[in-house]
Amino acid sequence: MGKSQSCNYNKYVNIAWICIIVILGNVYELVVAADQHPELSWSKRAAIEAESVASKSCSGHGRAYLDGLIVDDSGAPVCECNPCYEGPDCSQFIPTCSADAGSGDPYFLEPFWMKKAESSAVLVSGWHRLGYTYSDGSYISKALENEIRQLHDFVGNAVTKGRYILYGAGSAQLLSAAVYALSPQNSSSPAKVVASSPYFGLYKTQTEFFQSRAFEFAGEASTWKNKTNSTTQFIEFVTSPNNPDGKLKNPVLQGPNAKAIFDRAYYWPHYMPISAPADDDIMLFSVSKLTGHAGTRFGWAVVKDEAVYERMVSYIQENTMGISRDAQLRAFQLIKAILQGKGNGKEIFDFAYKTMSKRWERLSKTLSATSLFSIEKLGAQYCNFFHKVRHPSPAYAWLKCEREEDKDCNAVLEAANITGRKGSAFGAQDRFARLSLIRSQDDFDLLIDRLNKLAYEESGTRFM
């Protein structure tokens, strides 16, 4: 046997053995992988489609959605750009565009959910919950109710033990459900619905729109102080923390004929130190200002009195036959993702508070450079959730225009190319205006830019 042949022989034996080991290794890996990641079948198309849409590059100034109206040549939805950005990949800034600080679209939480993509995604099968009711015959997902109670216990912002919980399409629908529930049935004297300004505009428009014989909007709560001993029922909307000014509020009217509906949409550590669990007769919450999902239209009411709860449930039944099971499933997955996140659920509150407090720092610095506007300072408080003394970081800035001639504060903003909301939309003077601080980072950055420019021009004028 020649040396070279013997050498080749050994070489081939070695190669053969290596090959066999590699193949066995592959087979083992495939078996393990199949066990860890079972092969997907019917769900794969939807998953691939969602990831494909999500991977669309929109330059950080927009995003594509599954149900986008405009699709590209391949049938895939195109980017929907943030205000002030355009182009196929949203990369082009529109310099003349107005800074949007108008509506309370809570896009500031979008980056959080993009980071939590895996835990927050939900795949809905075609046959998910076809029927009108859950298996207990109700319109209310009890699994979601359990999560809601768990979340309130964790945050410590509301007492839910021994309380009834029902759902509405956002807190909007629950507002009128509560008004109907508290109004007299078959009485010739309609209940008077009041609030103290500045207040959320929907309280007035909604109450007036329904033209009910059972209730009517009666304006400022303080007008009716010491007049509640009559047989007229008073229903007072109390938003605490308040939209638009961020203050904690109490009912103005007291007495046996005065009932309050507490809108607690903003009583989360994002916006306000949690000093104690709220324990009002009727409390309204919504995912909109908790998780940022305004579009899901999902809110809940925590109610003490059984009869009031039952009447609210009747309203929701007559109005919409309960709340979309898809909205309930989404809320279920989102709150589950929160509760199963780092720190047993603390992560979203850390993120939201950090974002909001940073925004307030920047806004305060900017506003300190101008004498055009003032904002009432809210005092720091001990937060039982964060175990720290913290300043409020409200969802909105409630500006007062300080110059005598600036009777229309929103017009001053408009002139500076900023979209706010005028004071009269909140039952207040137009010397006030609201700026929304919970929109996207793009919107907020542009708002600060525009305010800085205004401050700079004003200081120039002042010292001219």
Next chain:
Amino acid sequence: MGKSQSCNYNKYVNIAWICIIVILGNVYELVVAADQHPELSWSKRAAIEAESVASKSCSGHGRAYLDGLIVDDSGAPVCECNPCYEGPDCSQFIPTCSADAGSGDPYFLEPFWMKKAESSAVLVSGWHRLGYTYSDGSYISKALENEIRQLHDFVGNAVTKGRYILYGAGSAQLLSAAVYALSPQNSSSPAKVVASSPYFGLYKTQTEFFQSRAFEFAGEASTWKNKTNSTTQFIEFVTSPNNPDGKLKNPVLQGPNAKAIFDRAYYWPHYMPISAPADDDIMLFSVSKLTGHAGTRFGWAVVKDEAVYERMVSYIQENTMGISRDAQLRAFQLIKAILQGKGNGKEIFDFAYKTMSKRWERLSKTLSATSLFSIEKLGAQYCNFFHKVRHPSPAYAWLKCEREEDKDCNAVLEAANITGRKGSAFGAQDRFARLSLIRSQDDFDLLIDRLNKLAYEESGTRFM
């Protein structure tokens, strides 16, 4: 060199080559597979979870849902059984259980969506549509609107060209939106809301519940015939085909002060031959009776008059700030799955008609064996959609109890262990009762069994 060594040498060379070819083959397959099935990342958990829940064996008498209240030891949701079935896998029939023909839960379409699992699934990302509005500032997904128009064009059941479309939480919310829109604003004379019995009970309960100054329920339409020349506005609910009796209906009241709201929820080939596209001033539709998704709470209105449309939009805005974006996304995916299915969308109508007509065949056969009940026969018509003469196959059977003493027809059904709905819930006599025929196959089979038993017992009594 020995013979055996030479032989081994060749063997090892061959093994080595085979191995190399196998490995190269594997690598090629992996590359091709990766291209055909891109690796999933963040969506995988949700997809695996959905398939795992769907694969839960519930013996064909139930199914598990992602948001099930009760979970097993591994944290996975357990089976939710159809009425009359129990046990961990829903395999145990409860013989004493009442046959459920009560509510209109449209589970008869569940098998269709299970078959269409792939095309109907939708994966919702955590950041899907956070904001209040779509990118055009409206509450209405235009992509879904396009599909709805396409579907009506395909089926030929409604004129949508030049018409406005808006959404509601099921047709329930659209009913009151339409009533508000047609009622006088700031008039001392409320509109009279009427219907002709038998009619869907919600028309009355909803109208009464809202206690509006703008409208009031005024009962039977025929009572007001020839009295519409006054200044009072009349609003007539016309359900066509009708719930509960399946008949095509026209408004009873005519004249300049009479307006009709057409509830067209059942005007699909499932239930009624499509003789012509409906072209009413206000038409209401809903996914509930089209796709079977009652729980999604999604309906739409097709409206001729712009001012009426605008007022309906205002109602939806004040009431719930639009409809859940999750419900809209679900409806979008379902209608897309219909339109992209076999026969350009014909498949679901074939399935639904076949199911309903089979059920009617069985029911008619059963009822022919007893003189206890009668049903008014609906005539066959040419269906433009199926291009055939076809008998209606309504969603409900409207029974009349024929024996003099059976003044409460629902009580007769209850005595036979059947849950129906009494005539007075439809503004009719209790000599009538409604049976829902659109529930699960289990419910329908049990209904037929119980009716057969009743017929058998009755014939025994008759010939005794």
